[in-house]
Amino acid sequence: MTRPADYHMHTPLCRHAEGWPVEYAAAARKCGLDEIGISEHAPSQNLNDDWRMTTGDIPEYLERVAAAMEDAARQGGPVVRLGMECDWWPSDRSWLEQLTESAPWDYLIGSVHYISDGWDVDNPKWVGRINETGIRETWELYWKACREAVASGLFDILGHADLVKKFGHRPDGDLCRYYDPVIEALLDTDTALEINTAGWRKVCDEQYPASLFLERAAVAGVPLVISSDAHAPSEVGSDFDRAIVLARNCGFQETCRFTRRQRTTVPLPKVGGGTDLATAAHA
Numbered sequence: 001m002t003r004p005a006d007y008h009m010h011t012p013l014c015r016h017a018e019g020w021p022v023e024y025a026a027a028a029r030k031c032g033l034d035e036i037g038i039s040e041h042a043p044s045q046n047l048n049d050d051w052r053m054t055t056g057d058i059p060e061y062l063e064r065v066a067a068a069m070e071d072a073a074r075q076g077g078p079v080v081r082l083g084m085e086c087d088w089w090p091s092d093r094s095w096l097e098q099l100t101e102s103a104p105w106d107y108l109i110g111s112v113h114y115i116s117d118g119w120d121v122d123n124p125k126w127v128g129r130i131n132e133t134g135i136r137e138t139w140e141l142y143w144k145a146c147r148e149a150v151a152s153g154l155f156d157i158l159g160h161a162d163l164v165k166k167f168g169h170r171p172d173g174d175l176c177r178y179y180d181p182v183i184e185a186l187l188d189t190d191t192a193l194e195i196n197t198a199g200w201r202k203v204c205d206e207q208y209p210a211s212l213f214l215e216r217a218a219v220a221g222v223p224l225v226i227s228s229d230a231h232a233p234s235e236v237g238s239d240f241d242r243a244i245v246l247a248r249n250c251g252f253q254e255t256c257r258f259t260r261r262q263r264t265t266v267p268l269p270k271v272g273g274g275t276d277l278a279t280a281a282h283a
């Protein structure tokens with residue numbers, strides 16, 4: 001059966017990743033993925049940082065993705081899609097609308113990294129700020145921004161929801177108060193969610209988002225993709241079997257694919273190997 005498409009990978013244009021699209025396609029061929037998408041960090045008009053491509057990089061980005069599409073077509077796969085990971089930042093809204101129109105994107109991922117001015121919450125240099133601000137307050141800022149990002153209606157996929165836990169900070173109590181408004185916005189705007197396996201490679205040692213979020217999203221009927229967030233070709237399809245088991249156990253039966261921002265679905269495959277379903281979902 002078809003494996004989920006991996007739609008989240010980055011190139012050297014963002015200056016913190018090391019695979020070109022043609023190399024990601026070759027890695028996908030090796031690990032049996034028949035569809036991938038490249039999703040470089042989009043340029044921003046109002047965010048000042050050094051970890052995204054610039055507007056001037058876009059022509060090269062489009063060329064490199066197109067070259068990978070052609071090369072992979074000659075080699076029997078995978079299908080390569082054109083995407084971008086856009087940062088949600090309220091004053092960038094009209095800029096993001098322009099970007100949306102600027103190329104034949106297959107999908108756009110909307111992600112929250114910035115929770116206030118100059119504070120990208122996943123950046124190790126600001127870890128101390130989480131305790132200074134307070135875990136609850138930090139979570140409130142993060143999830144409020146996530147809800148706004150989704151409610152903007154600009155994106156096809158919400159990227160790595162729950163990123164705020166990256167360094168292991170989680171408030172006490174029922175976390176549904178953070179999750180549910182975002183799930184509602186996903187439904188209202190018909191936006192998909194990703195299980196992002198990079199969380200398993202971080203201090204939090206848990207996929208983004210948490211299983212409780214996933215269970216509630218599955219019941220609500222939110223569409224799903226599974227993504228590696230690869231910053232190197234060796235990470236393509238990383239932990240996909242584990243994520244497929246988790247998705248099934250949380251109640252999902254299919255994942256989506258995107259072509260020119262139109263969504264279709266494919267059933268989740270069965271994965272073998274005698275994995276303990278209960279343990280995988282609640283680890």
Ligand SMILES: [Zn+2]
Pocket residue numbers: 010014016041231
């Ligand atoms: Zn990145």
Ligand SMILES: [Zn+2]
Pocket residue numbers: 085111113159160
């Ligand atoms: Zn991201």
